[in-house]
Every structure is written in structure tokens, then in C-alpha cells.
Amino acid sequence: MSVDNLSGLAEHNEEIVQDVLQIVEDASQIYKLPVEELKAKIKAAGADKANEQGMFYALNSVDMGAPKWTYVAARFYLNQLYTQASENRAYSRSLKYGSLYKLIQKLTEENVYSSKLLASYSEEEINELQRAIDPEKDKLFSYIGLFLLADRYLATDKKKNVYELPQERFMIIAMTLMMNENRVKRLELVKESYWALSNLYMTVATPTLSNSGKAFGQLSSCFIDTVDDSLDGIYLNNWDIARLSKDGGGIGIYFGKVRSLGSAIKDFEGNSSGILPWIRSINQTAVSVDQLGQRSGAVAVYYDVFGKDIMRFLDLKTNNGDDRNKAHDIFTGVTIPDLFMQTLEETDENGKSIGEWHVFCPYEVKKFMGWKDEHGNPLGLEDFYDEEGEDEKYFTEKYREAVANPLLPRKTYRAMDIMARIMISQLEKGVPYMFYRDEVNRQNANKHIAGRGRTSIFCSNLCTEITQNQSPTLIVEEYKDERGYNHIVRKPGDFVVCNLSSINLPKAVRANVLDRLIAIQVRMLDNVIDLNTIPVAQAQDTNQKYRAIGLGTFGWHHLLAIEGIYWESEEAVQRADELYEEIAYHTIKASMELAKEKGAYPVFEGSEWQTGEYFRRKGYDSPRHVELQEQIREHGLRNGYLMAVAPNSSTAKIGDSTDGIDPLYNVEYAEEKKNFKFKVTAPELDHVNYEYYRKARHELDQKWSIRQNAKRQRHIDQAISFNIYVRHDIKAKELLDIHKTAWKEKLKTTYYVRSTSQEEIEECEMCHS
Template sequence: MDTTLTPGKTSVNVTAPQQLRVIKRNGDVVAFDASKIAVAMTKAFIAVEGDNAGASSRIRDFVAQSSDAICEAFLRRMPDGGTLHIEDIQDQVELALMRAGEQKVARAYVLYREEHARARAAAGDDIEKPHPTLNVTLPDGSRRPLDLGRVETLVFEACADLANVDPQKIVDDSLKNLYDGVSIDGVATALTMTARTLVEKDPNYTYVTARLLQDNLRREALSFLGVAEEATFSDMAELYKPAFKAYVAKGIEFEQLDPRLAEFDLERLGDALDHTRDNQFTYLGLQTLYDRYFIHRDDVRYELPQVMFMRVAMGLALNEDDREARAIEFYELLSSFDYMASTPTLFNSGTQRSQLSSCYLTTVPDDLDAIYSAIRDNALLSKWAGGLGNDWTPVRALGSYIKGTNGKSQGVVPFLKVVNDTAVAVNQGGKRKGAVCAYLETWHLDVEEFLELRKNTGDDRRRTHDMNTANWVPDLFMKRVFDDKEWTLFSPSTCPDLHDLYGAAFEKRYQEYEEMTRNGQLKLFKRVRAKDLWRKMLSMLFETGHPWITFKDPCNLRSPQQHAGVVHSSNLCTEITLNTSVDEIAVCNLGSVNLAQHIVDGKLDGKKLKKTVRTAVRMLDNVIDINYYAVPQARNSNFKHRPVGLGIMGFQDALYAQGIAYASDEAVEFADRSMEQVSYHAIEASSDLAAERGRYESFDGSLWSQGILPIDSIEKLKQERGEKYIEVDTSTTQDWDRIRDKIANQGMRNSNVMAIAPTATISNICGVSQSIEPTYQNLYVKSNLSGEFTVVNAYMVNDLKERGLWDEVMVNDLKYYDGSVQPIDRVPEDLKAKYASAFEVEPRWLVEAASRRQKWIDQAQSLNLYIKGVSGKKLDVTYRMAWFRGLKTTYYLRALGATSVEKSTVERGTLNAVGNGSAPSAQPAPSPQASGEPSANREPRGIEDFLQGKGGQRAPSAGDIDDLGCEACQ
């Protein structure tokens, strides 16, 4: 529109878009009038320069150009039209005056706004209408005025009991982003988005954002269930119960829920639902549940958070005598975040297809029919979201004789290519690629080619880009590395018994085979220098992230079940160490205690921890009987041995709550003592379950039956390996003789009880640090399948606030330095130590803490290693130390090259943004920047370059720590 205005003696033409509308302060919506911008600017000039200012051609031209520029800016922002708030327009006027250098005029304009604001406040007419004329569009297409009262109720409820949050700011800023005709969901989205932009200012806004997000969740679920069209947080005190009952009926009708859930006393369970626990979620946690966990029908989520936890609890209590009491007990544990079940259990408990187990381990025999049968088993297990660990050591090596065809074998690699492609093809219902890890012992003749499976170069027919690989390393090989001796590679077709031997028996037989190569009895072998092979293992680990390094002998010598078989591999996430054979597929069921929830008044609450652990072990044991088994070998094995894997998460949060730095003796001591208590209570709980339900079938002959507990089995490892090759702390604080006596009288319900899984996803749900990991960054944006989420270390923010250091400058410094406090001079040294991030913690502290935990665990732990300024020497020392300290397995290597680009070499302005986390990979492999995998513009380094630390990498992004394709252990 063209408008001529003449304030005083001024006359200018202003062009403005007609499709824009303006929300006035009283809520009225009017057409956008560009002339008012020119009037406001001209009045500001007149206030400073007098009445003659309106006649100035300079001012007249400036006003016209500025008005047009502001209108164009709004058009670019909303090309299809929309609604602006009057305050937004005035902000742009103020900004235009400042940019033009008209500081005096801009100040006059600011004072004018403030004066009128005070006048409106005094008159009480800032917002005159509780239901302004801004309309919202309902799902049926009808319109009604925006209910401002309800908006304020939602926001003020969301901010209740949270410090340092401003509900009125959220309301005011959200209204500026609304337009006439916005949908109801659009209003909720505006509130949510406004709150999430403030998370970097104060971490409590993540809870505000989550609580506002729940308005959408409630509307979607409650309307679908026919309970209510919408509800506030306080309304849910009454609505959760009828929603729960309607949900059970609908779920059974849709054939999604187990019909047996209807047999529970739903009145009693509905009364137990605690709507206040919805307020515990962070934004990331709640959005993760909504996107990936809540049961849905026709893309409508009709499961609410507390209903989900009760559904999981009911599914785990199906076989209990007093089902309702146990379901409530299980619900209390889950909904309080004191303990969280693994993802398969959360997905499927209480449903028609209750595949609740996390991990499956198999051994692949050296027979063509059996090989393809094993691949078929992979497909079936993968279909239902299980993470797979395959032992491929028995399969004959390249060049081995094949009697049936009188030919020679192509070795292991071609079959692994088929496994890789099967994992891609069976994509778990379209959710993600199948997740599998292949294990091979270090003496296998194909091991050198196995090491290169993940390389980006070479014959692609002999590469597996979508699966994980791991070395299964005997102690003898590590001794040869330490002593700089030769190592011999064999084919299992000529040395089949090596596969089932470990410790001193393996060493004796291996040396006999070596002697047979010297006297000509064995023709197919290769001799290498042990250190050269070790260097290649480390080089490939750095370059491609694979194969991981895991240790065969401690896994077997400390296994409670060594009387019943051999541990031939670990699982996808390297925390499970169970026997496998042709007849048995090992299965493990996982869950994690949230250590952060058990720090009370600055110390570990042993009484609360005992209660949590006892209930958690019962829940895990129940999984075995309820679980759906895709193949019979898995069912037979699980019922025979009944292994479970109770782990921990929130370790870093627990340290923060105690004021302990990760890189400290105190942290190592806490790792020791906390894991000892978990172990003590878990073993006792399993023994008490044996008294109630009976011992597991293969108990007799186990280490348990001999009175040998995990802490005691260290001695056997020392004897078999040799004292010079191991150093492990064996101090204790609990009354372990009492537990030995109890097991002697009662037995054990479970062959294995503990394993520490990665917990990347379930720790997000609970809002704590994953597993045993140090903090990755103190401020970053995490990007995953659910969107982008600003994550701020709340402990750090609170400490900085206490010292008066939390301000805009600190936020910008943290953004610039990728969440690190180390380069920020004004941060005190004690806080720099406390808030050191993963790459700022020397890897020896990670290994020491892991060693202290390992002595209490009958299985293993998913241990990521973070190494900054990586070099061949540093990797060599770190992984030798891991073996020397008695660790059973290691997991991902997170490495930063020694020549990483310094911040000072880059234009600072381009870096003043929160580091962006990458989306979880669809494959179970680390991102290139996390593992050192060669990028498209960099040639892979050779061993010598690697050992010299040449070449550098971009820093891994914050999202890399949970980029696994498999969520089974998460």
C-alpha cells in the first residue's frame, strides 16, 4: 500500500505489505500499517532536533528508507503473511536507529516507549482482555479466540518450583510469535520453542520446555482415548486414572497390548499413578519417549509417560503372585528414575510381542549349512531389536583345504560381507539397520584381513561398512607383545581345540602347535612379530574405529560358568560375557541403576541403593520367563542359566553431587565402593530369589557353588596369567563372608548378575550422564532423531552462579570453546578440575576407575576410551594398561589427533555457536571424527604416520557418544 503522511512538515511515501497483521497490546489484531513506523521515527527525530526536523530531506529520506527496510525484513520473515506483535515492530525501529548511528534519537525513542509502558501499567491496561481477538483454529477447522488465561496457566504451572525461570517472559515472547488462525498445536509449539531458546541461559528451562511439550502429548492421547479434549498439569491428578483404564482397553482392542493386562486390578494401579513425576523430564528425555517409545496407532501416540511406566511394570509382573503389588513396586522404581530398564524392555513389556532381552551371542560353526543357519538366526534376532555378537573364530581360514570339494576356502571375510548386508536388509521394522559385531581371535590366520574390514579403501567386496568388529585377544598374545616375541597365526581347521582353550591350557597347546610348524607337521600358518600385529591392531582402531580390543582370558578365567562352557565373544557393546556353543545362543537382559538418584546429602545412600537393587534384580529375573525368543537355542540357554546384567548410569552426575572431579583418586575410590555395594546387594538379591524360586539349572559346579565370588576370581586370573602381568586392587569393605554363606545355603537364581551397558538412550530419558562416561561437553546442541536439544551442565551452571560468574559472556565463551571451561581465565581452578570434559580427563583415570569396578562384576563393562593428542605410544600405553589392570573388554576409541586445529587459527565470529551434535548413525559405527576414520578429503595414514602422531582430526561432536545404531543395550 502507498501511504503519504505529514507529521508536521514531513511528507514521505512508504510501501508496506498488506498481508501482515499486528497484535496490539490489548490482544486485538489489526492490519499492518507501515505509515505508523514512519510516524514513530519522525516523532523521535522531532523530540531530539525540534519541529523543523520533519522538513529535513535527510531525515525524510532516512525515515522512508528505514521504513521500507523494516517492511522488507518482515516480508522475508513471513513471505506468506502472518501476525506480528507491536513490541516486535518497535524493536526493529529501535534497531534501525541504532544501526544508522542515530544514538540520541534512538535513546529518545526508548525513553518514549518506557514512558508509555509505565503509563499503561499504572492504568492496568497492558492486556485488557482475558480472551483477546487473536483466534486459534481447532482440529475440525472451526475457530475460537485464544484463551490467554489457559496459556498463562500452562506456563506458570510449567515454571512452578523451578528457580531462575521467568514465566511471564515465556508468555510475552510466545504471543509475539502467534498469528491469527494459528492451530492449537501451533500455540503449544510456540510456547515450547520459546522456552527451549532460554535453556542456555538457565538449565531449568529444559524442564519448563518438557512440561510445555506435555500439553501436546496430553491433548493427543486424551482426545484419542475419549477422556478429555485437553488438560493442564493439575487436571492430570484426576485424569490419569481414567486415561490409563481407557488406554488398556484400546491397546488390547488394537492387538498391541497383552490381553492379560486387563486382568489386573486397574482401579488399584490407576490410583498408584503419580502425575507429578511428569515434571521430572528434561526436554530431550520427554521428546525421546514421544518419538521412539510411546505406543501409537495411525501415528497417534495414545500412551502417556506414567502410563508407559505402568505398562512396563505390569508386563514384568505378569507371573508374580501379587501382581498388583509388584507392578506398583516396579512402577515406583521406573517412574522415579531410580532404575531404568533397557530399551527392548521399555519398547515391548506388556505388549503382544514381549521381546525384552538386549543381547544375543552366538558361535558360528565351520560348516556351510551351519554358517547360513547362523546368519538366519542373526536375521530373526535382529528383527526383534536384539543386539548381536557373533563368534567367527571356528570358521577355517583363507587357503584351508575343503574336503568336500577338494578345493580351498575363501576364509571368513566373504561370509562377514553377507552378515553385513543381512544387518542392513533386516532393518528392525524400518527403525534402523540391524546391529551386529563379529569377533575373531588374534591367532586366526585371517586376522590381518579382519583388521581391515572397516577401511574405506581396498576391494569393497571384502569390506563391511555397516557392522562392528572386535578382536578376541588371548593373554599369551599380550605377553608376546610385552616381551617382544613372535606370534603364529593358524587356521582353526588344523587347530580346532584352541577355540575352546584359555589360560595355561591355551598356552600349552598353542606352543605345541608352534612346535608342529617347526617340525613340518603343520603347513598352513604364518609367523609375525607380535608387536607388529599389535601396532596394526591399534592403527586400524584409530583409523576406522575397529576392531575393538577385548580380552579372552579374563572373560573366561573369571566367569562363574566356566564349568558349563566357554566365553567365545562379547556382545555388540562389549559388556556381556556368556558361554556360547552350537547348541546355545547366550541371552542377556539389561537394566541400570541411576547412581545420581542415590546420592543423598552428598554421599551414597546405601539403604536406598539396596532397595533399588533388590527390586531391579527381581525385574530382570522376570524378563527371562516372560521374554519372547525368536530361536529355540536362545530360549534353552536362557532358561538353563538365567543370566542378567544389572549396570549403572549417572556416574558422572554422582561425582558432581559429591563435589568430586573425575580425574582424581576420590573418583576412583567412589567407583570402587559404589560398585562394591551394587555387587553386594545384587548377588544377595539373586541368592534370595533362589531361596524363593529355586536355583538356576546349571548352578552345581559353578564358581558360585564353590564359594568363589567375582572378587575372589581375580586370584585365579593372577595365577594363570602370572603375577608380573597383572596389577589389580583387591580391597573390600563389605561382609562378603556372609554372602558366601548365604549362597552355600540358598544357591543363586542367576548364573550372571552384573554388566555395565552404555545406556545412551535411557540416560537421556532420565536426564543424567550415560553409564560410566565423563561429561562430553558442558554446553552443546545434541542432534538426534528427535531433533536438536541444547544441553547445559546444570551442576556447572549452579556452581558458576554461586560465584557470580554465570552471565552472557560466560555463555558465549563456552560456545566458543565447545563447552570447555579450561581456556576461560576467570573460571577458578577447582571448577576447571571438576568440570573437565571427556578429552580433558587423562585416559589412565578411565582405566583405573574401570579396573576398580571390574573386580566386582561377573560380566564386563562398556568402556569408551577418550584420548586427546593421540599417538601410537599413547594408544599402546592405554590399551596395555587396560589389560594389565585386569579389564575384560574395551569399547569405542574416541581419539583427537595430535595436530587438531587450534581455535585461535579460525575467525572467532564463525565459532560463536554451540557445537552441534551429530545424529545417531543408522549403523553401529562411530562417526569418522570420533574414531579417526579417513574422511573423503584425506588419505588414510599408514602405520608409521600413525605411530608418529601425524595428521589431525576435527574434534568429535557432542552427539558422537551415543551414535550407535543399536539401542538394545541403551
């Protein structure tokens, strides 16, 4: 719409005024809010400032007594977006949404959108999809949700001018993810995906939300690599993570195979500098190679509690000691076997912990112990884990063999001294994460790749919810071709990729749409695998090999509150059990249905999905589970890994709900990030559900949270981003008891330990699906 002449400007301003007055009227009628003062301020502001004045008035009015002002503020903000988009795209503002086809044309010309959209969809098809766009769905957003969506994810032109609107972002995502589907049913699948997104029944991961349809960036959230004990392995890992980080991927790295400080190099004793210099190098890569110009790279490094450099590793992020031995910008995680936790429980007659713990260099273990795999390759302690049976304690047996070998160098500590160092770092910096390696590998549905007792999963990702098979990539040959070009031949390892999406529990459960929603959600995730262009070849290969996805959830506390269930209750524990069993059933079924249509993942044969061991281990023996198991045996499963619960911070706010499985911070608080600070309240807060929100997260008994999560974990084939919330003055014995409880309840991982004294922890945006 042109506003160059005075009459056009007057008409334009009149539209704005009418919309603003309608919002005020709706606030009075729908939300029962007092609006007389607001009306007066708007009249005084005039057309140019009416939206802005209304928005700030509404934002400043949000509190426990009137939480619905957030939706009024969102409506004013929407009005601004509609105005700016209509001006930039030259259509009548009264339409709210202009031509989708012209939008795609324009942003394709600007090289913002990928040319694949126009190549894949005809103008007629795009026009049909435009008719499915429902502007009324914009009214579902709270202010903070709309602000985050507009600020971080809506496509603009190169000058950052507003072009794309919220429902168009959802439609572009749907079009992108269904691009390669059969044309006979493709438009219906696009509309079904749009239905799921526009109703806020689900969200996609940050990279998918941001990069779908774009000419740049990839769609997956996180990647996990295993570093080989060689100079080539270390530097090539650094190169790989730099390439992934620049496209917006969060990184998890396992460093437990790299030789420790003082070990031999080429038989020269005492020459190894250990893992710290290499981790510091990765820290510098994370800082130097930023993610799409928006933030520093995000990397988590994991190390074994039985590794010889463990104490130095635990001091990487603490404030004390020599800063030359620090890596302040990476995150840390410790992989812990059952035997270590059992050793913590060894006490004398006075109850003092006396258990000894020996730590070894992985290179020296291979050198002195002589363990080999079936191909003659040397094995270390990290290559074994304990199964359930007493005769299957593979790690424990190998650890005791190592301890008994008088030639094998080691350091010996009181196990409690190591645990104390872990807890000190957690209270100061929130990390290290805890990775219970035996439980992770016991529950691995694809352990057939390495075999029982042989470690397939060495660590998790940046947010501790991904647990998939991994192995190092090796250089096997270097040669010069006939042109004189030098080549390095790498034997690819399993380089993990996580593709995430999450169910908005309050909205989906209340609407009773879980079965319909999960069916389309799993298809969307599966399509990400084929659409993605990952710059690291072995990651691309692994993505296709396992076709792993991570369907998760957010809004758990929100759901409990609207269902009238106290967090600290048996009812909440039982609700977690039954709800996640239902989600798991529909997820497995959806993947089976996709396998019927498109085929099973390449290494399905021999997996616990194929043998039925997965169902037996979970106790899934109901008639519907028995039938599903038989269908999987016949048709296969499309995805080797299925479920993972990510933190869901940013996109949970877009969905107008609570983060992941976390309890709410408080009933009313200030939400603050780098470029905003808003007052927010618990979602859908009223005088009835206030009772179920009112206890702040640090006041809750963490053992109730652990018990809920244990029930949830039973049904999740991967892991869960599970934060522990404690007061800053917690006693060491109490925190230790929390960790022991988590281990005994068979949690696979725990994420941050968040104490009331910590500053805001910088988190990875990539997994906030």
C-alpha cells in the same frame, strides 16, 4: 472431551492458556528464570500456539548460564502430550491422565497392546494401579529425556496418534514384568516397580522399554552365537540372527572356529575362501533385515588375534583396499590372549618391538595337533585359556606346541605389526573392540560347565558388556517322517541372551535407596527371562539354563560432579571401588532371596557361586559377605550371571543423567541424532559442580578412566562397555600404552576408541539400557 462446539473449544483453549501461564509462573518461582519476554511471546501467539512458542523459546534459552530452561521446555511439551492424549482418548484435559483401563482396552483392540494385559489383570486391579500413577513425576524429565521417551517408546495407535503418556508407559512396563507373580502380592510388586521407574531411579533396556505390554517384539537386548566350522553352521547362524534382528535384537557372533583362507575343504587343499565372504553375507543380513522397521540390524563379529585371517579381518571396515573385501555395516572385535600382549613387550636393545606372532587356521590346528576333549571331539587353540598359576597356562602351552609342530601351516608376523593394524582401524573407525579372553574366562563364575583351562566364553556382544558361556549349535541328524516331511535335528549350543536394566546412580545414591531398588530391579530382570518369547529355540533354552541378567549403572560422571569429586583423582578411583562393591552385594543378595522363593538356576551346582570360589577370588571376606556366601550355599542363586554395565546412551538421557560410566562430552554441547538436534548442558549444572564437569572427555587422561574401571570391574561378574577417548593426533606409542594399561589393570573388554576426528559412530540402541 468433545471440542466440536464453540463453547467446548473456548473452554479447551482456556485450559491450555492457564496451564501455559502456570508453567511460566513456575519457571519464575522455582527455577528463578526471567520470563517477561516469554509472557509477551505467549500472549502474542494465542492459545493454539502458546505451548509451541513457549517450548521453542525455552529450548533456545538453554545454555550454561541458564540450564534449567530444559525443564521448562519439557513442561510445555508435556502440555502438548496431555492435550493430544485427552483429545484422542476423549477425556477432560484437566485430568491430564485418563482411564488406564480404557487405554488398555482401546490399544488391545487395535492390536497394539497384547491381550495378556486384560487377561491377567481385572478392571478393579487396573483401576487400583491407575490410582498409583503420579502425574507430578512427569516434572522430573528434561526436554531431551521426554522427547526421546515420547518419540521412540510411548505407545500410539496405528496412525501414530498420541495415546499412552509417560507414567502409563512406566505402569504398563511394571504390569508386564510382574504379570506372572503370585496374585497375593502382585499389585504391591507392580507398584514397587512403578516406584522405581517413575522416580527415574532406574531404566529398563530399550526393547523392554519399547515392547513391554505390546503385541509384538521381545524384551531382551542382545544375543551372542558361536559359528560352527561347517556350511550348515554358517548358514543356520545367518538364519538365526535374521530372526532375532527383525524383533529388535543386537547380535554378537564368534567366527574363530571357521577355517581360514586357503584351507582344505573335503581334503581338497586351498579351496576355502576364509571368513570374509561369510562375514559379508552377515553384513547384508544386518542391512536387509531391519529392526522393527526403525533401523538396520546391528551385528558385531569377533575373531581371534591368533587366527590366520586376522589381517584381512582387521581391514573389513577401513577405507583403503578392495571394497569387495569390506563389510562396512558390521562391527568388529578381536579376542586377545595374555600371550599376545606379553609378546608385544619383547624388544631389542634399542627398545624396538621384535616379538614374533604366529597365526593359524583353526581347522588345520585340529587336523594336525590332534587335541581331543573327554568325548573325543577335536579341540583348537580357541578352546583353551590361561589361568593365573604358572602351571595352568593352558593356552600358552598349546600355542607353543602348535608353533613347534613343523607340519602345521602358519603365517608369522611381528606382533607389533598386527597391533598397529588394530590401532589404525580404531582411529579410523572406532573398532575393533578388545576382548581379553584369558581374564574373561578366569573370572567366569560358571567355568564348571567346560572345566578349568577350557574356554567357555569366546566373545562378547555388540556393546562388550556381556560375557557368558557359549558354544555352537550343531546339526546331528536329518530325516523324513511318516508324512514325508523333512526334519533337521540340531543339538543346541549355549546361545547367549542378555537382559539389561540400569541404576540411575545420582538419583538412587542421593535418595539412599540402593537396597530397595536393586531388590525390585533384579526381580524385574528375572521375570523378563520367563516372559520373553525368543524365536530361536537354543537362545530360549540358554536363557532358562543360566537365567542370566545384566544389572548396570549410568550417571557416573554426574554422580562424581554432584559429590564434588574430580574425574582424574584417587578419590574417584576409590569411590568406584566402594560404590560398585555395594551394588554387587545387594545384587547378589537379591538373587539369593529370589532363589529362596523360586529356586536356583539349573546349573548352579558346581559353579563358583555354589563353591564359594567367587567370593574368595574377589576378596569378599567381610562378615556380611561371609553370611551371604553361606546363604547362597544353602538356598542357591537365581541367576547365573548378574551384573553388566551397558552404554546407556538413550535411556540415560531419559533418566536426565550422563551416559553409562563415560565422562561427559562437554559442559555444553549439541545432542544430535537422526531426527533432532538440541543444545544441552551437563545435568544439574551450577556454579559449584561446573568445576567437576568442565574438562571435556577427550582431554582427560585415559589412565584415570582405566583405573576407575579396573576397580569397578572387580565387582562386576560380566563386563563393562568402556570407551577410550583420544585426540586424533595421538601418537601410536601413546595409544598402545593405553591398551597395555587396560590389559595390565585386568579389564575384560574395551569398547570403541573414539578420536576427535571420527564422524559420529552408529551405535546399537538395544543395549542403551
